[in-house]
Amino acid sequence: xxxxxxxxxxxxxxxxxxxxxxxxxxxxxxxxxxxxxxxxxxxxxxxxxxxxxxxxxxxxxxxxxxxxxxxxxxxxxxxxxxxxxxxxxxxxxxxxxxxxxxxxxxxxxxxxxxxxxxxxxxxxxxxxxxxxxxxxxxxxxxxxxxxxxxxxxxxxxxxxxxxxxxxxxxxxxxxxxxxxxxxxxxxxxxxxxxxxxxxxxxxxxxxxxxxxxxxxxxxxxxxxxxxxxxxxxxxxxxxxxxxxxxxxxxxxxxxxxxxxxxxxxxxxxxxxxxxxxxxxxxxxxxxxxxxxxxxxxxxxxxxxxxxxxx
Amino acid sequence: xxxxxxxxxxxxxxxxxxxxxxxxxxxxxxxxxxxxxxxxxxxxxxxxxxxxxxxxxxxxxxxxxxxxxxxxxxxxxxxxxxxxxxxxxxxxxxxxxxxxxxxxxxxxxxxxxxxxxxxxxxxxxxxxxxxxxxxxxxxxxxxxxxxxxxxxxxxxxxxxxxxxxxxxxxxxxxxxxxxxxxxxxxxxxxxxxxxxxxxxxxxxxxxxxxxxxxxxxxxxxxxxxxxxxxxxxxxxxxxxxxxxxxxxxxxxxxxxxxxxxxxxxxxxxxxxxxxxxxxxxxxxxxxxxxxxxxxxxxxxxxxxxxxxxx
Numbered sequence: 001x002x003x004x005x006x007x008x009x010x011x012x013x014x015x016x017x018x019x020x021x022x023x024x025x026x027x028x029x030x031x032x033x034x035x036x037x038x039x040x041x042x043x044x045x046x047x048x049x050x051x052x053x054x055x056x057x058x059x060x061x062x063x064x065x066x067x068x069x070x071x072x073x074x075x076x077x078x079x080x081x082x083x084x085x086x087x088x089x090x091x092x093x094x095x096x097x098x099x100x101x102x103x104x105x106x107x108x109x110x111x112x113x114x115x116x117x118x119x120x121x122x123x124x125x126x127x128x129x130x131x132x133x134x135x136x137x138x139x140x141x142x143x144x145x146x147x148x149x150x151x152x153x154x155x156x157x158x159x160x161x162x163x164x165x166x167x168x169x170x171x172x173x174x175x176x177x178x179x180x181x182x183x184x185x186x187x188x189x190x191x192x193x194x195x196x197x198x199x200x201x202x203x204x205x206x207x208x209x210x211x212x213x214x215x216x217x218x219x220x221x222x223x224x225x226x227x228x229x230x231x232x233x234x235x236x237x238x239x240x241x242x243x244x245x246x247x248x249x250x251x252x253x254x255x256x257x258x259x260x261x262x263x264x265x266x267x268x269x270x271x272x273x274x275x276x277x278x279x280x281x282x283x284x285x286x287x288x289x290x291x292x293x294x295x296x297x298x299x300x301x302x303x304x305x306x307x308x309x310x
Numbered sequence: 311x312x313x314x315x316x317x318x319x320x321x322x323x324x325x326x327x328x329x330x331x332x333x334x335x336x337x338x339x340x341x342x343x344x345x346x347x348x349x350x351x352x353x354x355x356x357x358x359x360x361x362x363x364x365x366x367x368x369x370x371x372x373x374x375x376x377x378x379x380x381x382x383x384x385x386x387x388x389x390x391x392x393x394x395x396x397x398x399x400x401x402x403x404x405x406x407x408x409x410x411x412x413x414x415x416x417x418x419x420x421x422x423x424x425x426x427x428x429x430x431x432x433x434x435x436x437x438x439x440x441x442x443x444x445x446x447x448x449x450x451x452x453x454x455x456x457x458x459x460x461x462x463x464x465x466x467x468x469x470x471x472x473x474x475x476x477x478x479x480x481x482x483x484x485x486x487x488x489x490x491x492x493x494x495x496x497x498x499x500x501x502x503x504x505x506x507x508x509x510x511x512x513x514x515x516x517x518x519x520x521x522x523x524x525x526x527x528x529x530x531x532x533x534x535x536x537x538x539x540x541x542x543x544x545x546x547x548x549x550x551x552x553x554x555x556x557x558x559x560x561x562x563x564x565x566x567x568x569x570x571x572x573x574x575x576x577x578x579x580x581x582x583x584x585x586x587x588x589x590x591x592x593x594x595x596x597x598x599x600x601x602x603x604x605x606x607x608x609x610x611x612x613x614x615x616x617x618x619x620x
Contacts, residue, residue, distance in 0.1 A: 117538075124523075125534035155530060171534075172526035173495070180490040185483070213434070214561030215525045216482035216554065220465060224435035224481075228427075244526065251524030 515552020
């Protein structure tokens with residue numbers, strides 16, 4: 001008995017700085033299989049992206065008479081990645097991303113999507129790679145043409161979409177500031193948690209973020225509250241997280257959000273839960289969508305629209 | 311010929327987390343000699359503070375028939391220091407510091423000043439050790455009873471003084487956030503300076519700090535501007551410094567400052583120069599004073615008022 005299965009329609013790869021996620025999609029664009037690896041582009045030795053990718057997805061190809069299309073987004077298209085796919089400049093439509101697709105030489109049917117930028121002349125220069133694909137995937141899935149999208153992470157993105165095009169966006173270094181303060185600052189000496197989340201302390205941090213004094217001052221309250229035992233050591237990192245996420249949302253929602261636009265929250269379940277608590281506390285309504293769906297919907301529709309798959 | 315010199319009136323020690331500064335004062339309270347060491351309290355092995363101090367200042371004592379008084383301020387009075395001198399609670403007058411002096415057991419004439427705190431019940435808990443002494447020294451030297459003092463550093467302090475007493479203060483983690491972002495974040499990869507200051511890029515950072523988006527967003531502009539080559543790699547850390555100092559001043563000046571109060575800038579010459587540029591750009595007038603003078607004046611007047619020296 002031969003081991004036949006239906007051919008996949010598309011292999012989607014979201015290849016970032018620290019992580020790599022691959023999805024095999026069925027003919028309807030639904031996720032049939034998912035695999036993850038910590039081989040983000042900064043962990044790939046001597047630029048051997050090909051071996052890493054083959055190691056992760058090669059068996060997805062073996063039952064097919066011809067190679068399944070592989071479409072990749074994220075930092076894999078940066079100067080430090082496999083092949084540079086130059087930034088498209090805002091405003092950016094889905095067609096602009098398709099126009100910027102690059103084909104990896106000597107690879108069968110392997111393409112990389114461009115990132116997008118806000119140019120320096122605007123006075124608000126910014127860049128992203130990967131999130132733009134998720135944004136268009138979410139809009140398609142939710143059938144929206146106008147929205148503000150929040151994509152939490154190491155470098156959180158807030159993206160304004162008007163009539164189906166990304167018009168502007170801003171980045172907040174929320175996750176990275178959390179990490180460096182948690183690991184490398186004097187605050188670390190008082191923190192005794194093992195990564196568990198304390199929702200009450202997180203809420204206290206959100207409230208602190210609304211007080212006068214600014215972020216540089218609020219960060220020091222982590223130390224003061226620790227010294228005075230007004231928060232236990234194992235609650236301090238959740239409190240810090242609340243301060244940072246509170247500042248991000250307050251500043252960037254007001255920058256990108258308008259009354260008429262709905263906020264779409266796109267993230268992993270852990271982060272989305274924290275942001276949902278924060279948005280709710282601040283009286284901002286939102287729709288949450290898993291970023292795996294957003295990624296695969298974005299790449300699937302791009303492949304279809306580009307005529308790379310049926 | 312014997313090697314006589316006049317006895318010093320007081321030995322002042324400002325003993326912080328990472329540094330130790332000692333001053334020998336003449337009978338008028340002027341600095342006769344100064345010595346520095348990197349033996350901050352975190353670098354002292356097995357709590358042997360006595361050996362470190364003797365190694366630094368013993369010869370200042372040898373020509374005197376009786377021991378010269380040693381008065382110490384800073385983290386040396388913390389739980390991690392030589393002997394804990396509990397915090398005095400705001401509002402704090404010079405007399406409150408004198409009432410909180412602790413004498414080091416088994417040492418001749420060696421005293422430690424207390425730190426001060428804003429208690430948790432106020433909703434703005436905060437702590438300092440060492441800066442309170444500089445504040446009172448500066449007020450005495452400049453003959454002021456009301457002022458706002460800015461003490462830049464790893465943890466910058468903004469202190470409000472009313473009728474000769476410290477009524478409230480706030481800390482900003484400016485120097486520490488600069489350090490962790492400079493050393494441990496993705497921003498570090500683009501920075502190519504050797505610590506030299508670029509006044510133009512610093513000014514650009516100050517201006518950026520006034521834009522919408524908040525600090526977490528402004529931090530990412532260091533990366534965007536580096537990627538787009540709108541600032542050279544050796545100017546990025548000055549730009550980062552401008553962003554952070556701009557945020558600190560804007561937030562904490564508005565928290566502690568009132569129209570009627572003068573700002574007194576107390577710091578090392580390098581930091582004070584940067585803050586002076588920033589305050590001037592923001593239209594805030596100020597008086598600058600060297601923090602060595604503030605420290606020694608503060609400790610000298612405390613020793614006099616306590617009756618420990620004539």
